[in-house]
Amino acid sequence: MKFVDEFRDPGVIHKAADEIRRLADPGRQYRFMEVCGGHTHAIYRFGLKDILPPNIDLVHGPGCPVCVLPMGRIDDGLSIAKDPNVIFTAFGDMMRVPGLDGSPLEHKARGMDVRIVYSPSDALKMAQKNPDKHVLFFAIGFETTAPSTALTLMRAKALGVTNFSVFCNHVTIIPGIRAILDSPDMRIDAFIGPGHVSTVIGCRPYEWVARNEGKPIVVSGFEPVDVLQAVVMLLRQLRAGEAKVENQYKRVVPWEGNRAALKAMAEVFELRSYFEWRGMGFISQSALRIRDTYRDWDAERRFSVPGVRVTDPKAAQCGEVLKGVLKPVQCKLFGKECTPERPVGALMVSSEGSCAAYYNYEHGKHETLARTGATV
Amino acid sequence: MCLAIPAKIVELSSGEESRALCEVAGLRRHIDTGLLQDEMLQLGDWVLVHVGFAMSKISEEQALDQLQTLAMLGESEAVMQEVKGYGLSDGSWKGS
Amino acid sequence: MNVAPKIRFRDPQIEMAHGAGGKASRRLVEGLFAPLLFGDRVEPLGDAAHVSINGTRIAITTDSFVVKPLRFPGGSIGELAVNGTVNDLAVSGARVEAMVVTYVLEAGLPTEILEAEVRAMSKAATSAGIAIAGGDTKVVEHGKADGMYISTTGIGRLIPRISISAASVRSGDKVLISGPVGDHGITVLIARGELDLEGEVCSDTRSVLPLIEAMARVAGPGIRWMRDPTRGGAATSLNELARDCGLGVLLFEDAVPLRDTVRGACELLGLDPLHIANEGQFLAVLAPEYADRALDALRHTPGGHDAAFIGEIREQPPGTVLVATSYGGTRVIDMLVGDPLPRIC
Numbered sequence: 110m111k112f113v114d115e116f117r118d119p120g121v122i123h124k125a126a127d128e129i130r131r132l133a134d135p136g137r138q139y140r141f142m143e144v145c146g147g148h149t150h151a152i153y154r155f156g157l158k159d160i161l162p163p164n165i166d167l168v169h170g171p172g173c174p175v176c177v178l179p180m181g182r183i184d185d186g187l188s189i190a191k192d193p194n195v196i197f198t199a200f201g202d203m204m205r206v207p208g209l210d211g212s213p214l215e216h217k218a219r220g221m222d223v224r225i226v227y228s229p230s231d232a233l234k235m236a237q238k239n240p241d242k243h244v245l246f247f248a249i250g251f252e253t254t255a256p257s258t259a260l261t262l263m264r265a266k267a268l269g270v271t272n273f274s275v276f277c278n279h280v281t282i283i284p285g286i287r288a289i290l291d292s293p294d295m296r297i298d299a300f301i302g303p304g305h306v307s308t309v310i311g312c313r314p315y316e317w318v319a320r321n322e323g324k325p326i327v328v329s330g331f332e333p334v335d336v337l338q339a340v341v342m343l344l345r346q347l348r349a350g351e352a353k354v355e356n357q358y359k360r361v362v363p364w365e366g367n368r369a370a371l372k373a374m375a376e377v378f379e380l381r382s383y384f385e386w387r388g389m390g391f392i393s394q395s396a397l398r399i400r401d402t403y404r405d406w407d408a409e410r411r412f413s414v415p416g417v418r419v420t421d422p423k424a425a426q427c428g429e430v431l432k433g434v435l436k437p438v439q440c441k442l443f444g445k446e447c448t449p450e451r452p453v454g455a456l457m458v459s460s461e462g463s464c465a466a467y468y469n470y471e472h473g474k475h476e477t478l479a480r481t482g483a484t485v
Numbered sequence: 486m487c488l489a490i491p492a493k494i495v496e497l498s499s500g501e502e503s504r505a506l507c508e509v510a511g512l513r514r515h516i517d518t519g520l521l522q523d524e525m526l527q528l529g530d531w532v533l534v535h536v537g538f539a540m541s542k543i544s545e546e547q548a549l550d551q552l553q554t555l556a557m558l559g560e561s562e563a564v565m566q567e568v569k570g571y572g573l574s575d576g577s578w579k580g581s
Numbered sequence: 582m583n584v585a586p587k588i589r590f591r592d593p594q595i596e597m598a599h600g601a602g603g604k605a606s607r608r609l610v611e612g613l614f615a616p617l618l619f620g621d622r623v624e625p626l627g628d629a630a631h632v633s634i635n636g637t638r639i640a641i642t643t644d645s646f647v648v649k650p651l652r653f654p655g656g657s658i659g660e661l662a663v664n665g666t667v668n669d670l671a672v673s674g675a676r677v678e679a680m681v682v683t684y685v686l687e688a689g690l691p692t693e694i695l696e697a698e699v700r701a702m703s704k705a706a707t708s709a710g711i712a713i714a715g716g717d718t719k720v721v722e723h724g725k726a727d728g729m730y731i732s733t734t735g736i737g738r739l740i741p742r743i744s745i746s747a748a749s750v751r752s753g754d755k756v757l758i759s760g761p762v763g764d765h766g767i768t769v770l771i772a773r774g775e776l777d778l779e780g781e782v783c784s785d786t787r788s789v790l791p792l793i794e795a796m797a798r799v800a801g802p803g804i805r806w807m808r809d810p811t812r813g814g815a816a817t818s819l820n821e822l823a824r825d826c827g828l829g830v831l832l833f834e835d836a837v838p839l840r841d842t843v844r845g846a847c848e849l850l851g852l853d854p855l856h857i858a859n860e861g862q863f864l865a866v867l868a869p870e871y872a873d874r875a876l877d878a879l880r881h882t883p884g885g886h887d888a889a890f891i892g893e894i895r896e897q898p899p900g901t902v903l904v905a906t907s908y909g910g911t912r913v914i915d916m917l918v919g920d921p922l923p924r925i926c
Binding site: 110113119122123126146147150153154155156157158159160173174175200201202204205214215217218219224225226227228231250254333449450459460461469470471 | 594595596597598604605775776777841844845848850851904905906907908909910911912913915918919922923924925926
Binding site: 110111112113115121124125127128131145146147148150172200227228229230231253254256257260303304305306308309331334338341357359360361362363367368369370373 | 510537544551552
């Protein structure tokens with residue numbers, strides 16, 4: 110596959126890994142946070158932790174839109190779909206996320222019309238094909254996905270499709286990063302920046318991370334070579350005592366971002382004054398809602414929504430894991446009350462939440478290898 | 486929010502629709518090119534596709550440039566070692 | 582040898598996940614069906630049961646087929662039913678002799694669709710060398726049965742020279758697969774039409790009996806274990822093996838045969854090919870001294886040219902399947918929980 114295989118080439122990976130070993134100071138422990146859930150997934154899928162030297166720790170950040178979605182929002186969305194004329198649509202990622210009364214798939218088992226879509230435009234098409242039903246699109250995602258929702262709403266309006274609405278849970282990445290850096294027990298040396306969010310917002314929005322907080326940040330792609338090259342670039346900055354924003358993912362990320370995408374977002378969305386992030390509390394100006402000009406497609410205004418608020422049990426230490434203070438395995442509920450099949454907290458509900466990723470990809474491996482002292 | 490893959494444009498539809506047919510490894514899907522309307526997309530262009538929308542045009546030049554940079558990793562080190570071997574590491578030349 | 586622990590089934594209702602072939606399915610079978618139906622039985626559950634009748638050992642299997650849409654590129658529900666039955670017996674080391682069929686039909690199903698399926702079954706049965714000896718039919722109300730459900734029971738004689746069990750698997754044994762993974766599952770996903778994808782991909786449904794017999798002829802005593810990786814994919818079958826034999830499985834990602842279109846679909850949708858259903862493949866574990874000739878025999882048998890070694894059995898970590906990349910990274914791959922879901926993150 111073009112633009113994929115070249116960045117999975119074993120020879121290049123080895124070269125990058127060698128360079129990392131050469132650059133990393135053996136007397137120093139590095140903590141790099143990868144902000145985006147997609148990077149967490151990539152790191153585990155490609156086994157990148159095995160290739161990095163032991164003194165480089167990758168800390169998983171809050172950029173998993175499924176993980177940070179408060180449970181009550183799922184219940185709110187599902188409550189709209191209790192009406193048999195409503196079709197509940199969402200990405201596959203959302204389907205097994207539990208609300209108070211079960212996940213969307215569990216509701217489907219009990220008779221609710223729940224369907225997976227790959228694209229918001231598929232949900233709009235479904236509305237056009239089913240004029241006697243109402244199609245609800247449960248929108249999630251950071252700035253990578255918000256422009257697609259925005260464009261879909263613009264199309265719905267232009268086409269006059271009225272049996273379609275969006276339940277909007279889009280969140281923005283910068284406030285999430287800020288919340289991490291504002292936290293007093295944070296110990297991150299540098300950041301691996303979210304490559305696909307940056308195709309939309311560009312690299313400028315991260316300048317304060319380098320300038321005000323003195324942390325290097327490298328916007329990175331998702332193939333193994335990309336992530337490793339980003340680590341090389343971070344190490345070089347740290348060695349040189351620098352802190353700046355760099356773009357590793359140049360083949361795809363324009364420094365200025367995507368103007369058309371930002372314009373679509375601005376046309377359809379405005380910032381909510383605050384929004385709750387599961388595991389992190391309320392963060393101001395961190396989420397999007399649909400503007401008045403599109404109120405007829407805003408599910409929250411078309412339907413009356415209970416506004417369910419659910420708090421995670423106090424024992425769930427999602428916040429600390431999110432900030433990199435605890436490793437998943439150090440949370441008291443990890444692997445016992447809280448597993449990917451029966452998630453208690455935010456980081457187990459999605460396969461790229463830190464805890465779920467660790468559980469699925471590493472847990473058996475490290476536990477047994479540690480216990481038996483063997484190596485693979 | 487991050488799963489996006491490179492796909493090649495194999496058909497462009499003219500007019501308002503901003504629709505194109507893209508292909509990856511022999512699979513084809515219609516995509517919305519509305520976010521790249523300023524880009525003047527052409528047949529054969531490669532774009533990054535996320536949830537059925539083209540997010541960015543992929544620069545082959547930048548990709549090659551990156552691969553070349555990576556190919557040279559470690560090379561400067563090799564050169565340094567060779568230079569040291571000649572006793573030139575302090576910048577002066579000790580001739581015989 | 583480790584015995585898989587008894588799991589009590591605590592889920593309050595049946596979900597789709599319980600039929601997906603992964604963890605939830607296993608919980609249902611081991612936690613509800615097994616204790617109530619099989620009593621003290623200690624051996625791990627396989628694809629077919631071996632029973633003794635007056636000293637003759639025969640194999641018996643039953644299976645049901647539920648698929649939407651009924652027809653898809655490369656096959657249909659009828660062919661899945663025949664081949665699935667043949668294959669379940671074949672991977673338990675038996676050659677199918679006869680099968681019986683039950684059709685559960687939805688009222689309103691057009692006759693021409695039923696006829697097409699029955700013709701397809703007849704043809705597949707002839708191809709596989711199996712006799713369809715009889716059957717039953719029920720009709721249910723419109724809205725149930727997705728058109729039709731097919732259920733089969735097959736019986737067969739044990740293939741000489743093969744004697745397989747998870748308990749006989751040893752560290753150092755080699756794991757092979759008969760051909761590319763994921764063709765069937767991706768074909769059906771695309772055929773449902775919900776994802777607006779097109780591509781040249783078709784189901785791999787076929788009888789694997791000729792391949793297994795070819796392998797048995799030269800390597801019979803060295804075949805330790807076999808399975809057909811249907812729902813849940815190769816990863817689920819290998820996890821079952823790892824749990825049943827108490828050893829570890831190490832897979833080499835680059836060695837797993839995979840068609841480009843299937844790979845593309847998995848990358849696009851965020852799916853792992855090792856979790857996708859196959860309907861015409863089998864996994865086998867071979868003793869090292871027999872492994873090469875087994876692979877050779879497969880590669881020289883029609884339909885087996887893509888067979889490949891994909892991994893080996895290791896002591897550590899026990900009960901776990903690891904996947905290794907060509908550049909030294911590893912990850913654990915577990916059984917599926919429910920059906921594979923496309924993702925965007």
